[in-house]
Amino acid sequence: GAVVSQHPSRVICKSGTSVKIECRSLDFQATTMFWYRQFPKKSLMLMATSNEGSKATYEQGVEKDKFLINHASLTLSTLTVTSAHPEDSSFYICSAWDRGRGRTQYFGPGTRLLVL
Amino acid sequence: QKEVEQDPGPLSVPEGAIVSLNCTYSNSAFQYFMWYRQYSRKGPELLMYTYSSGNKEDGRFTAQVDKSSKYISLFIRDSQPSDSATYLCAMSASNFGNEKLTFGTGTRLTIIP
Numbered sequence: 001g002a003v004v005s006q007h008p009s010r011v012i013c014k015s016g017t018s019v020k021i022e023c024r025s026l027d028f029q030a031t032t033m034f035w036y037r038q039f040p041k042k043s044l045m046l047m048a049t050s051n052e053g054s055k056a057t058y059e060q061g062v063e064k065d066k067f068l069i070n071h072a073s074l075t076l077s078t079l080t081v082t083s084a085h086p087e088d089s090s091f092y093i094c095s096a097w098d099r100g101r102g103r104t105q106y107f108g109p110g111t112r113l114l115v116l
Numbered sequence: 117q118k119e120v121e122q123d124p125g126p127l128s129v130p131e132g133a134i135v136s137l138n139c140t141y142s143n144s145a146f147q148y149f150m151w152y153r154q155y156s157r158k159g160p161e162l163l164m165y166t167y168s169s170g171n172k173e174d175g176r177f178t179a180q181v182d183k184s185s186k187y188i189s190l191f192i193r194d195s196q197p198s199d200s201a202t203y204l205c206a207m208s209a210s211n212f213g214n215e216k217l218t219f220g221t222g223t224r225l226t227i228i229p
Contacts, residue, residue, distance in 0.1 A: 006159075032214045043204065043221045044160070049214055093159045097214075104150055105217060107159035 002098040003027050006108035013084055014116055021079045021111045023094030029074035030096035034105060035067075038091045050077045084115040119143050122205055122220030130228050135192040139205035139220045142186065146207040146218070149181050151190045154202045154222070163203075164190065167211075195227045 003026040013019050023033055031052050036044040048069050049057045056069035066088075068080040077096075081088050091112050095105040122139045129135055137151075148167055152160035164179035166172045166188075172179045178191040188207075192199055205220040 004159075034216070041224075043219050046216055049216065051214065091157070095159075104148070104162065104165050104211065106162060107152070110157070110159045112157065 002096070002106040004094065004096050004106050004108040006094055006111050008111060009109060010112045010114075012114045012116065015085050016083055019081045019084055019113060021081075021092055021094075021113075023077045023079070023096070023108050025075045025096040025098070025106075028096070028098045028100060030077075030098065031074060032097045033071060033077040034095045034097075035069060035077075035079050036093045036095065038093060038110075040091075044093065047079075081113065084113070086115045089113055089115045117142060119218050120205065120207065120220045123223055124221050126224040126226060128226045128228055129195060131195060131197060133195050133227075135195050135199070135225060135227075137190040137192075137203050137205075137223050137225070139188050139207075140186055141188075141207060141218075143207075143209070143218070144183075144186065145209040148208045148211050149179070149188050150206040150217070151177075151179055152204040152206060153199075154204060156201075160204055197227045197229050200226045 005024045007022045033050040035047045047062045050069045050071040052071045058064045071077040091110050093110040095107045120141045151164040153163050154160040166179050169181050169183045176193045180189040202222040202224050204222045206217040208215045208217050
């Protein structure tokens with residue numbers, strides 16, 4: 001299947017700092033990437049849809065100024081959690097849509113964020 | 117009513133048993149159906165991808181879609197301890213790149229050696 005990577009896999013930061021998470025499609029070009037958040041033992045919660053070269057579309061209730069998304073190229077999208085607080089601690093997962101292979105979403109391995 | 121309903125489990129079965137995982141949905145526009153497997157602290161991994169009604173088999177896994185009943189299933193034959201994971205069903209109305217997937221809540225499965 002298609003390969004999607006995320007970096008870092010785990011990050012611990014102090015409250016008030018900003019954290020950037022990268023999502024890369026390694027073997028295909030992704031015009032659309034998605035960012036999810038997952039709480040323990042819960043399903044995926046879509047945060048935003050990231051389109052290459054345009055502004056991200058955020059789901060209702062997701063603060064766009066808090067979670068900055070940039071999709072600068074066909075293989076890279078970034079999520080920046082600004083002024084992180086302990087309640088932002090979570091598992092963040094990205095996915096990318098592969099038009100050529102299966103026409104569905106392939107997920108990254110996730111990034112675990114812990115804000116102290 | 118949620119658009120997609122999935123029994124959260126947990127479901128425990130002995131090794132070698134046949135496992136049946138199911139989802140029901142209410143949106144008749146859904147045409148594309150997926151099953152993802154998620155190990156603890158990992159991202160979901162695509163297992164099966166089907167379009168419209170019918171069966172699809174891949175090794176020990178069989179995906180079944182019944183659009184008339186709005187019901188999808190994933191069968192795992194000869195289950196192994198390595199199959200222990202959370203299984204998520206997902207679906208969408210189209211396969212356009214910017215379409216969101218609608219997920220079930222996931223079923224936690226444990227295969228007992």
